Amino acid sequence: MPEGNEIHRWAxxxxxxxxxxxxxVESPNGRTAxxxxxxxxxxxxxxxxxxxxxxxxxKDRILHVHLGRYGDWTExxxxxxxxxxxxxxxxxxxxxSREKAARDGIPAQAPSTKHGWYSxxxxxxxxxxKDVDWLELRGASDCSVWTDAxxxxxxxxxxxxxxxxAGEPAGDVPDDPAPAFARIAKTKTAICVLLMEQDxxxxxxxxxxxxxxxxxxxxxxxxxxxxxLERLKRIWKDSIPLMKAxxxxxxxxxxxxxxxxxxxxxxxxxxxxHYVYRRxxxxxxVCGTTVQKKDVAGRSLYxxxxxxxx
DNA sequence: ATACTATGTTAAT
DNA sequence: TTAACCTAGTATT
Numbered sequence: 001m002p003e004g005n006e007i008h009r010w011a012x013x014x015x016x017x018x019x020x021x022x023x024x025v026e027s028p029n030g031r032t033a034x035x036x037x038x039x040x041x042x043x044x045x046x047x048x049x050x051x052x053x054x055x056x057x058x059k060d061r062i063l064h065v066h067l068g069r070y071g072d073w074t075e076x077x078x079x080x081x082x083x084x085x086x087x088x089x090x091x092x093x094x095x096x097s098r099e100k101a102a103r104d105g106i107p108a109q110a111p112s113t114k115h116g117w118y119s120x121x122x123x124x125x126x127x128x129x130k131d132v133d134w135l136e137l138r139g140a141s142d143c144s145v146w147t148d149a150x151x152x153x154x155x156x157x158x159x160x161x162x163x164x165x166a167g168e169p170a171g172d173v174p175d176d177p178a179p180a181f182a183r184i185a186k187t188k189t190a191i192c193v194l195l196m197e198q199d200x201x202x203x204x205x206x207x208x209x210x211x212x213x214x215x216x217x218x219x220x221x222x223x224x225x226x227x228x229l230e231r232l233k234r235i236w237k238d239s240i241p242l243m244k245a246x247x248x249x250x251x252x253x254x255x256x257x258x259x260x261x262x263x264x265x266x267x268x269x270x271x272x273x274h275y276v277y278r279r280x281x282x283x284x285x286v287c288g289t290t291v292q293k294k295d296v297a298g299r300s301l302y303x304x305x306x307x308x309x310x
Numbered sequence: 311a312t313a314c315t316a317t318g319t320t321a322a323t
Numbered sequence: 324t325t326a327a328c329c330t331a332g333t334a335t336t
Contacts, residue, residue, distance in 0.1 A: 001317040001331085051318075069318045070330040086329080139330050141319060198319090205317045252317075277317090298324085300316085 002067050004050055004203020005246030008163045010073055011048035012247070013129035014055070017075075018043045021093035025063070028087050034145040035089065037061055043091075047151070049165065050158050050202025060147040063089075064154075068141025075132045088143050092134035126250075158202040159183070162239040163247070177201075177236045184224040184232060191227050192220035193297050195235075204239065207277045210302045211254035212239055214275040219310050220296075220303050259285045276302040 002010075025038040038057045047054035047062070055063040065071075071088075080092065137143060160175030180201045184194050194200050195209040204212070212235050213220050218227065246252045253273045257265040260272040275285060280293030280302055289306040 003317045006317075066319075067317095068320095068328075069316065070328085071318090072330080139328095141328065196318095207317050299318090 001069055002051065002071075003205035003208055003243075003246070003252070004161060004163055005208075005243045005252065006250065007051050007053055007067070007203070008048050008243075009247040009250060011046045011053055013075070013132070014073075014135065015046040016129040017132040017135075018091070018093055019046060020044075023057070023091050023093055025057075025089065025091045027089045037145055038063060040094075048163075049155060050161050050198050051205070052154060052158070052202075054146070054151055060149075062146045062148065062151050064142060064144055064146040064151070065137065065140055066142040068139070071140035072138065074136040074138070075127065075129075076134045076136065077127065077131060078133060080134055087136055087138055088140055089137045090135060157199050159198065159200045161202040162236065163203055163243050174240060177233075180236070181229060181232050184227060185229070186225065188223040188225055190221045190296070191218065191224055192301050192303075194224050196297075196299065201236075201239075203243065206299055207252045207274065208239065208243065208254075210277045211252070211274055212242070214304060214308060215254065217307050219308050220301055222310075255285065261285065276304055278302065 020042065022040060022042050023038070024040070025035050027035045038055075038061060041057040041061065043055060043057060045054075045056040047056065051066060053065040053067075055065070057063065067073075080090070159180050160177050162174070162177075164173045165175055183200050184191065187194070192209060192213060195204050195212065196206065210220075215238055216231055216235050218231060218235070242252075242254060249267065251267075251273070253268060254277075255268060255272055255275055257263055257268075259275070260268050262269065262272065264272070271279075272285075276291050279291045282291055283289065284291055284304040284307055287304065287306045289304055291302060291304055293300055293302050295301070
């Protein structure tokens with residue numbers, strides 16, 4: 001159930017773990033066609049844009065992965081072990097692949113990652129990506145081999161990503177948000193709907209949309225063409241550090257410590273992590289008004305009617 | 311035990 | 324606009 005932060009987190013970890021290595025790639029249940037076109041090839045790059053992942057195994061051999069609502073990777077150490085659920089695909093490196101990769105002129109090591117070390121939900125440390133031995137994928141809505149042209153068409157369709165462009169360390173090369181601002185200024189569609197549309201901004205999902213709108217104190221139903229540019233710019237700028245933090249934490253935290261009932265700094269309690277997302281029926285942390293929920297375009301929208309009156 | 315919800319997208323109606 | 328895909332956590336019986 002990932003938004004862009006988690007996609008970029010996987011990309012960074014998988015880069016660190018496997019780029020430059022000759023990989024075994026298989027689909028035990030035959031759920032993914034054409035894995036034999038990837039088997040035995042070197043993973044050259046891992047791309048990420050919005051909620052899409054691309055594992056580049058050579059020209060026109062990009063494994064496209066979209067986790068959809070349920071998909072998830074499992075990282076493992078030691079012997080391969082099948083987790084429960086329908087296994088869609090798994091990959092792991094050939095032994096001694098680094099020497100072979102060096103002979104092939106491919107960097108033996110992935111580019112160094114910005115974080116290298118992560119915290120899990122409860123703040124405890126988790127495995128260094130370099131110590132991951134294998135990956136399993138299940139529940140993904142797409143997992144198929146794409147051509148370079150298909151990936152290019154995807155990038156053409158998607159809007160700018162607050163976490164930056166494909167293949168770069170996330171956040172280091174911020175996308176230009178101008179196309180998103182232009183799209184929003186041209187339509188009467190509500191800003192809460194526009195923020196979810198991946199061809200407007202790529203990577204924002206239901207949690208970030210609700211929380212970004214709250215943090216800007218913006219009425220979610222404001223038509224796009226009535227949102228002042230300054231407010232759009234603030235939302236974009238706000239999204240970058242929030243989503244970067246979400247990569248490290250593997251968790252979305254949007255509340256400021258001073259607004260939390262406990263005032264606790266650092267990783268907050270679960271029920272203090274969001275201002276409005278899934279807090280309907282509970283009092284707003286800032287004004288005490290009951291947080292509202294309603295269905296908009298098939299997704300649940302959460303907001304505070306007082307803080308976000310206009 | 312069973313039902314419901316959900317950080318998503320596409321295809322069919 | 325609705326259904327389908329598919330999994331896990333939470334709520335209800």
